[in-house]
Amino acid sequence: MVALAALGLVPVLVRREDVLNLGVVFLLSVALAQSWNVVAGLAGQVNLGHAAFFGLGALVTRSLWVGGTPIAPAMVVGAAVATAAGVALGLVAFRLRGAYFAIGTLALAEILRLSVGNVLSEISTLPAATIAGYRLTSRYYAALGLALGSVLVVTALVVSRLGLGMQAVREDEAAAQASGVGALGVKLQAVAVSTCLAGLAGGLFAYYHISYYPQHPFSPTWTFDAVLVTFIGGVGTVHGPVLGAAFYVLLKEYLAVRWVDAHLLIFGALFVVIVLLLPGGLVEAGQRLSQRLARGVAPSPGP
Amino acid sequence: MRIVFQQLVLGLLLGGLYGLAAAGLSLIFGVLKVLNVAHGELIMVGGYAAFWLAAGLGLDPFLALLGVIPLTATLGLALYAGLFGFVVRFDEDTRVKNSLLVSFGLALTLHALAVRLWTADERSIPTTYGGQTIAVGGLVVPLARLGSLGVAFALIGLTHLFLVRTRWGHAIRATAEDWEAALLQGIDVRRAYLLAFAIGTGLAGAAGCLVAVGYSISPAIGLEWTLKALIVVVLAGLGSLFGTFVGGLVLGVAEAASALTFGGPYREVVGLVLFFCVLIARPQGLFGRG
Numbered sequence: 001m002v003a004l005a006a007l008g009l010v011p012v013l014v015r016r017e018d019v020l021n022l023g024v025v026f027l028l029s030v031a032l033a034q035s036w037n038v039v040a041g042l043a044g045q046v047n048l049g050h051a052a053f054f055g056l057g058a059l060v061t062r063s064l065w066v067g068g069t070p071i072a073p074a075m076v077v078g079a080a081v082a083t084a085a086g087v088a089l090g091l092v093a094f095r096l097r098g099a100y101f102a103i104g105t106l107a108l109a110e111i112l113r114l115s116v117g118n119v120l121s122e123i124s125t126l127p128a129a130t131i132a133g134y135r136l137t138s139r140y141y142a143a144l145g146l147a148l149g150s151v152l153v154v155t156a157l158v159v160s161r162l163g164l165g166m167q168a169v170r171e172d173e174a175a176a177q178a179s180g181v182g183a184l185g186v187k188l189q190a191v192a193v194s195t196c197l198a199g200l201a202g203g204l205f206a207y208y209h210i211s212y213y214p215q216h217p218f219s220p221t222w223t224f225d226a227v228l229v230t231f232i233g234g235v236g237t238v239h240g241p242v243l244g245a246a247f248y249v250l251l252k253e254y255l256a257v258r259w260v261d262a263h264l265l266i267f268g269a270l271f272v273v274i275v276l277l278l279p280g281g282l283v284e285a286g287q288r289l290s291q292r293l294a295r296g297v298a299p300s301p302g303p
Numbered sequence: 304m305r306i307v308f309q310q311l312v313l314g315l316l317l318g319g320l321y322g323l324a325a326a327g328l329s330l331i332f333g334v335l336k337v338l339n340v341a342h343g344e345l346i347m348v349g350g351y352a353a354f355w356l357a358a359g360l361g362l363d364p365f366l367a368l369l370g371v372i373p374l375t376a377t378l379g380l381a382l383y384a385g386l387f388g389f390v391v392r393f394d395e396d397t398r399v400k401n402s403l404l405v406s407f408g409l410a411l412t413l414h415a416l417a418v419r420l421w422t423a424d425e426r427s428i429p430t431t432y433g434g435q436t437i438a439v440g441g442l443v444v445p446l447a448r449l450g451s452l453g454v455a456f457a458l459i460g461l462t463h464l465f466l467v468r469t470r471w472g473h474a475i476r477a478t479a480e481d482w483e484a485a486l487l488q489g490i491d492v493r494r495a496y497l498l499a500f501a502i503g504t505g506l507a508g509a510a511g512c513l514v515a516v517g518y519s520i521s522p523a524i525g526l527e528w529t530l531k532a533l534i535v536v537v538l539a540g541l542g543s544l545f546g547t548f549v550g551g552l553v554l555g556v557a558e559a560a561s562a563l564t565f566g567g568p569y570r571e572v573v574g575l576v577l578f579f580c581v582l583i584a585r586p587q588g589l590f591g592r593g
Contacts (some may be wrong), residue, residue, distance in 0.1 A: 034320075037421075046403070046404075082448070091520035092583055093416060093583070096582060096583070097396075098396055098399055099399040099400050099403045100400075100582060102400075102403055103338075103340075103533055103582075104582045104583070106530075107575045107578050107579050107582075108535075108556060108575075108579055109532065109536060110530065110571075110575055111572055111576060111579070113569070114569070114571050114572050114575075115569075117568070118566075118568040118569060160504050169406075189543065198520050220526065224407075224411065227407070228411075231404075259419070262415065262419065263415075264411050264412070264415035265412055265415035265416055265419065266350045267411070268408045268410075268411030268412030268413075268414075268415060269408070269412050271404075271407070271411070272386065272405050272408035272412070273376065275401060275404045275405050275408065276386070276389055276390075276401075276405065292496060
């Protein structure tokens, strides 16, 4: 948290554009992973159609912004549309459990991606006047604000009544229902928070990029990135997605210099290992390590 | 009118491959209760195996099938030993969820590996009869694709015979029905799992080989084929391989029909919409025996 806030100083200290761009990519990755973490990590609903809401946020924000609306209200509207779509999806898809929810949402996101690609096939480029006034630092601070906000939201959720309800649903839906947690309501609120953050992240994407194909933010790779980052860091934890994003973005950048696209090879394999052997990700690994160290320093208890 | 029938025939030919692709997935899901979303990537690997057998040894792609099926089945054995064998130890709910995650990671890995090894280019296997067609009542039927449909049907028939006629086939079906009861009957459930998984990946490899002959392969085709196979499995239900094959034909024709009605770019959408509707309409009975 403090470390993230300290990133606010980066644009003052460093003037290099590549560092700032890497920062934006990292912060965007934190926000997107954290948004996925709410619905999948806390509430246990593996939503593989997450890119749809990122894409919707980007689409709506971009259209409004290019149409003359200031960026902040445009992002709010984008997030609102994404949230509405998320709740609508939830009402339908929460009839499905576990893996069926996952493949159902994946199919839905693909429908949306293909349709957007068919309707809007032309590249979206900012008007020349906007490009002339393009300021990287303002993008950086917007991304930082969003990343901080998403971490705050998850931090607050974890200890709140709603967050506890989500975790109860994740562990055992029938038991949660029996103890008075309205499972559907809780899941709908989880998907609302999650898709709202994803919509904002999409809006940021639209604000950051000068030109891209409207279909691109709908690509399932955005979902996959969020899944990888969250799992590598530690699914269902507050710090996991931040840690995962730092690890993911830095290693990806490092590998990209040497071998293009090799990062997916490494992260895919790492993901499998984590699911099978270390379900708590880097956060759990860190805890185990510090426990072991503490035990090593303290006199070991007798047999 | 002739164009309409022509498109429907082409859809039917492609649908046979959908059916073959789905048969492997259906077998693995039905027996192991493991959802392998890397199935499309296994199809892709099968396609490349066929491509290199054809390019390196000059084999006819239909002959290369004899090499591709054992190769991909062996890959299946390795994947089961290294990954899915751990997943089947969980109870059924956790099994489905964990297998989804594990195979998702596997899919990413195989895709990235394929790009590194074979570049992202599209390829297909050239054959001397590649351009040949036969005319049936004014309709043009590409010879290679017709052959693929026949091979797909034959492979499904063989697998069916194996399941119905042989001792191990019985063991696999008993395990699919109720693995605990099967275990009590003295069936080696682990071996039945292993065998079913290997057959499923072998069928995926065969499908990949046929895709490489009549159509084209690239490292990126995995997700698309996984989705097609999932759609067919959801449409057809579990339990009958011929039902799965028919489900594939239905999807192929439905895609062709929607391409004719709404325009080419929407051909992918119809299957997904169908899939989602069936999924929502039968949330419990989705993969119910049928």
